[in-house]
Amino acid sequence: MTKQKKPHAIFILFILLIAISCSTEKEILIDNESTIYFGGDILTMESDNPVYVESIVTESGLIVYTGPLAEAEKKFPGATKTNLDGKTLMPGFIDGHCHFAGFPGQSVGAQILPPPDATVENIPKLIQVLKDWATPENVALTGWIFGLGFDDSVLEEKRFPNKFDLDKVSEDIPIMIIHISGHFASVNSKGLELLNINSSTVNPEGGIIRRVKNSQEPNGVLEELAAIPYMPMVLGPKNEKAMMTFLKSGQDMAMSYGYTTAQEGRAMPNTHAFLEEVAKQELLKIDIVSYIDYSVADSLLRTEWYSPSYKNHYRIGGMKITLDGSPQGRTAWRTQPYLLPPDGAEEGYKGYPAIPNDQDVIDIYEVAYKNQWQILTHANGDAAMDQMIRTMSEVQQKYGKENRRDVLIHGQYVRDDQLDEFQKLGVVASLFPLHTYYWGDWHAQLIGDSLANFISPTRSALDKNLRITIHTDAPVALPNLMRVVWTATTRVSRSGKIIGKDQRLTVYEALKCITDWSAYQHFEEKTKGTLEKGKIADLVLLNKNPLKVTLEEVKDIVVLETIKEGETVFKR
Numbered sequence: 001m002t003k004q005k006k007p008h009a010i011f012i013l014f015i016l017l018i019a020i021s022c023s024t025e026k027e028i029l030i031d032n033e034s035t036i037y038f039g040g041d042i043l044t045m046e047s048d049n050p051v052y053v054e055s056i057v058t059e060s061g062l063i064v065y066t067g068p069l070a071e072a073e074k075k076f077p078g079a080t081k082t083n084l085d086g087k088t089l090m091p092g093f094i095d096g097h098c099h100f101a102g103f104p105g106q107s108v109g110a111q112i113l114p115p116p117d118a119t120v121e122n123i124p125k126l127i128q129v130l131k132d133w134a135t136p137e138n139v140a141l142t143g144w145i146f147g148l149g150f151d152d153s154v155l156e157e158k159r160f161p162n163k164f165d166l167d168k169v170s171e172d173i174p175i176m177i178i179h180i181s182g183h184f185a186s187v188n189s190k191g192l193e194l195l196n197i198n199s200s201t202v203n204p205e206g207g208i209i210r211r212v213k214n215s216q217e218p219n220g221v222l223e224e225l226a227a228i229p230y231m232p233m234v235l236g237p238k239n240e241k242a243m244m245t246f247l248k249s250g251q252d253m254a255m256s257y258g259y260t261t262a263q264e265g266r267a268m269p270n271t272h273a274f275l276e277e278v279a280k281q282e283l284l285k286i287d288i289v290s291y292i293d294y295s296v297a298d299s300l301l302r303t304e305w306y307s308p309s310y311k312n313h314y315r316i317g318g319m320k321i322t323l324d325g326s327p328q329g330r331t332a333w334r335t336q337p338y339l340l341p342p343d344g345a346e347e348g349y350k351g352y353p354a355i356p357n358d359q360d361v362i363d364i365y366e367v368a369y370k371n372q373w374q375i376l377t378h379a380n381g382d383a384a385m386d387q388m389i390r391t392m393s394e395v396q397q398k399y400g401k402e403n404r405r406d407v408l409i410h411g412q413y414v415r416d417d418q419l420d421e422f423q424k425l426g427v428v429a430s431l432f433p434l435h436t437y438y439w440g441d442w443h444a445q446l447i448g449d450s451l452a453n454f455i456s457p458t459r460s461a462l463d464k465n466l467r468i469t470i471h472t473d474a475p476v477a478l479p480n481l482m483r484v485v486w487t488a489t490t491r492v493s494r495s496g497k498i499i500g501k502d503q504r505l506t507v508y509e510a511l512k513c514i515t516d517w518s519a520y521q522h523f524e525e526k527t528k529g530t531l532e533k534g535k536i537a538d539l540v541l542l543n544k545n546p547l548k549v550t551l552e553e554v555k556d557i558v559v560l561e562t563i564k565e566g567e568t569v570f571k572r
Contacts, residue, residue: 033059033060034057034058034059034064034076034078034079034080035057035058035059035079035080035081035082035566036055036056036057036069036072036073036076036079036080036081036082037055037056037057037058037082037084037089037539038054038055038069038072038081038082038083038084039083039084039085039086040083040084040085040086040087040088040089041084041086041087041088041089041545041548042054042055042056042066042084042088042089042090042531043088043089043090043511043531043545043547044066044090044091044530044531044532045090045091045511045512045515045516045529045530045531046516046530046531046532049508050508050547053066053067053531054067054068054069054072055067055068055069055072056072056089056531057072057075057076057079058537058539058563058566059076059079059566060566061536061537061565061566061567062534062535062536062537062565062566063531063532063533063534063535063536063537064533064534065533066531066532066533084541087541087542087543087544087560088541088542088543088544088545088546089531089539089540089541089542090511090515090531090539090540090542091260091515091516091528091529091530091531091538091539091540092258092259092260092261092515092528092538092539092540092562092563092564093257093258093259093260093261093481093514093515093540094259094260094261094514094515094518094519094522094524094528094529095259095261095262095263095471095472095474095479095481095514095518096263096430096469096470096471096513096514096517096518096521097263097265097376097407097409097410097430097432097469097471097472097473098262098263098264098265098471098472098473098474098475098479099182099263099264099265099266099473099474099475099476100250100254100262100263100264100275100288101232101250101264101267101271101274101275102148102182102235102250102474102475103249103250103251103253103254103262103474103475103479104237104245104246104247104249104250105146105148105178105235105246105250105475106148106149106250106253106474106475106478107249107250107252107253108138108141108245108246108249108250109133109146109147109148109235110129110130110132110133110134110145110146110147110177111129111133111147111149112126112129112130112147112148112149112150112177113148113149113150113151113180113477113478114149114150114151114154114155114180117149117477117478118149120149120150120155121154121155121156122155122156122157123155123156123157123161123165126150126155126161126165126177127165127166127168127169129147130145130147130166130169130175130177131169133145133147134169134170134173139173140238140242141237141238141242141245141246142234142235142236142237142238142242143174143238144173144174144175144176144191144234144235145169145170145173145174145175145176146175146176146177146178146234146235147177147178148177148178148180148182148475149178149179149180149475149476149477150177150178150179150180150186151179151180151328151438152179152329153328153439153442154494159343160179160184160186160210160221160343161177161186161220162186162210162219162220162221163186163187163188163189163191163192163218163219163220164219164220165186165220166186166187166188166189166191166220167188167189169188170188170190171188171189171190172190173190174187174188174190174191174193174194174234175187175188175190175191176191176230176231176234176235178227178231179326179329180328180438180476180477181325181326181328181329181476182228182231182326182473182475182476183223183224183227183228183325183326183329183331184221184222184223184224184227184326184329184331185221185222185227185230185231186220186221186222187220187222188220189220191220191234192218192220195230197209197218197222197226198218199215199216199217199218200216201218203226204225204226205225205356206224206225206352206353206354206355206356207222207223207224207225207226207227207228208222208223208224208226209222209223209226210222210223210343210344211344223325223329223331224325224331224354225354229268232268232270232271233270236270236274237274243274243277243278244283247278247283251284251285251286252570253479254286254479255285255286255562255564255569255570256559256562256570256572257478257479257480257481257482257559258481258482258540258542258559258562259286259479259481259562260286260287260528260538260539260540260562260563260564261286261287261288261289261518261519261522261524261528261538262286262287262288262289262479263288263289263290263291263317263522264288264289264290264291265291265320265376265409265473266291266293266320266322266378267290267291267292267293267300267316267320268293268296269296269300271290272290272292272300272305272316275288275290275314276305276314278314279311279312279313279314280312282312284312284313284314285313285564285569286313286562286564286569287310287313287314287315287564288313288314288315289310289314289315289316289317289522290305290314290315290316290317291316291317291318291319291320291374291376292316292318292319292320293319293320293321293322294319294320294321294364294367294368297319297320297367297368297373298367300316301316301318301319301371301373303316306373308523317374317522317523318368318373318374318375318376319368319373319374319375319376320375320376320377320378320409321355321361321364321365321375321376321377321378322354322355322377322378323353323354323355323361323377323378323379323384323385323387323388324351324352324353324354324378324379324380324381324383324384325351325352325354325380326380327380327381327410327412327413327435327439327443327446327455328435328438328439328442328443328446329342330342330345330349330351330446331351331352332351332380332381332384332412332413333350333351333352333353333354333380333381333383333384333387334350334351334381334382334383334413334447335350335381335382335383335386336350336382336447337349337350338350338351338446338447339445339446339447339448340445340446350381350383351381351383353383353384353387354384358387358390358391361387361388361391362391362394362395365391365392365395366395366398366399369395369396369398369399369404370399372404374404374405374406374407374523375404375406375407376406376407376409376430377392377406377407377408377409378409378410379408379409379410379411380410380411380412380413381412381413382413382414382415382418385408385411385413385414385415385418386418388408389418389421389422389425392406392425392427393421393425396425401425401426403426404426405426405428405467405520405521405523406425406426406427406428407427407428407429407430407521408422408427408428408429408430409430409471410430410431410432410473411429411430411431411432411456412432412435412443412455412456413447413451413455414429414454414457415454416454416457416460419457419460419461419464419466420464422466423464423465423466427466428466428467428468428469428520428521429461429466429467429468429469430468430469430470430471430521431456431457431458431461431468431469431470431471432456432470432471432473433455433456433458433470433484433487433488433491433503433505434470434471434472434473434477434483434484434487435455435456436455436456436487436491436492436493436499436500437483437487437492437493437494438477438494440452440455440491440493440494440497440499441493441494441495441497441499443455443499444497444499452499452500453499453500453501453502453503454500454503455499455500456470456500456503457500457503458470458488458503458504458505458509459502459503459504459505460503462505462509467517467520467521468513468517469513469514469517469518469521470484470485470488470505470510470513470514471484472484481514482542482546482554482555482556482557482558482559483555484510484514485507485510485511485513485514485546485554485555486551486554486555487555488504488505488509488510488513489504489505489506489507489510489551489554490504490551490552491503491504507546507547507551507554508547511546511547515529515530516529516530517529536565537563537565537566538563538564538565539561539562539563540559540561540562540563541559541560541561541562541563542557542558542559542560543557543558543560544557558572559572560572
């Protein structure tokens, strides 16, 4: 019976082919999936110097042509034409380091950042903002009153808000607010109760529970590993509705700043679980690459999600280890004392390590090297970077350097001699010049003008042939990559002071850091970072060309449209 039907099926197929062949030439050439972009500055980012093309063509999520417009029209006669109207098209942005899972908390929570990002300049204002935010609907998201981004270096009181301050907001609802560094939290009395932190609770290794003076009573301020493990738990959405609210808000914010690839720079189990779930539900519109905290890496990096390719826009890229704390919070581990110690610290205070024993760090690195896992290492103080260099060097001697692209994250207080060592190790330096604006003046008080001028030494790193990127570390700051470009090229502080003039990048170099070079850092340079034929059609449309405006104007450039794999995911 099957043999009798085959000729019939072939005949029908033949008739269909004849019908198609009789279509007009115009109908054959129409390709509704193709889009020609033209009529603006199309900056490809593919060279050491700016390269522009007259047009590009996208099709089925890829760039299929770059070059003269007339040739594009000839090759793709049925394509949709998009006139850029003089605006600037360039590759989609890739942050060298951020925490995508924190974007929802930043966008949904109480806006407690200082100016220019929000309005909190003092503790009474902070209290009022938290009170205004604490509607039943907002509290229902997590069960807590929360906000991200208070900054003691900017607050008029020049101190951390404590439980006594936060109890003025509420004594019945738990409160956690997270310091702008992401390394501290302040909690009210109810919050301390729920976290089971009291006078008998001892400090964890790598963390401090600050106390009321002359007592063991917690004052509500938690440092480093006394705070960080609780943050994902407190800020996690309570139900699926809250999860959807979180995702939409955080993802929309990322896309509004031109992100087509975002990093989750320290994923814990619940962080990964959240991203895994939204990926399975096909809710991600941009690519998210996670780096799993070393404490749980051995299990999560052996799942299907650890891969060089994305599954529903999500993958695990490697492992994260943290060696110290925050420079602006004065927990970065230094070889020299801070000039201005934090509350409760004695003269000669140098910060402290997150993992005091070198052998423990060696063991962690060794697991990664054995498994060929890329490593991100958070190190801010020069003592932490000394530890990174001596432990990684020992492991490399055993396993080899190869093409690992291990990454130094932040490196704020790096010394010049350490840059040479990182170059030898093949480390990519993802530096944080945003500090020059937000905390440059503060660093000058903490470590002195001379050392402060060398924070995030992007020029020295480039001159020593290090691979570099720059980053926002959002939600430490807003995920505004054009402001990062501006700070990297001006190094202007809040007060208008220039912090390390000789460490400035050119605008083009800074743009390379958030496109081409960041793609390299993530092992994605073959598919992302430049506008070239065959690469993914990840694009961002800007209202002005960063290379054709004054440096001061760069920070105000606006993302008009974000295009992921040829599809518009954000439009202003």
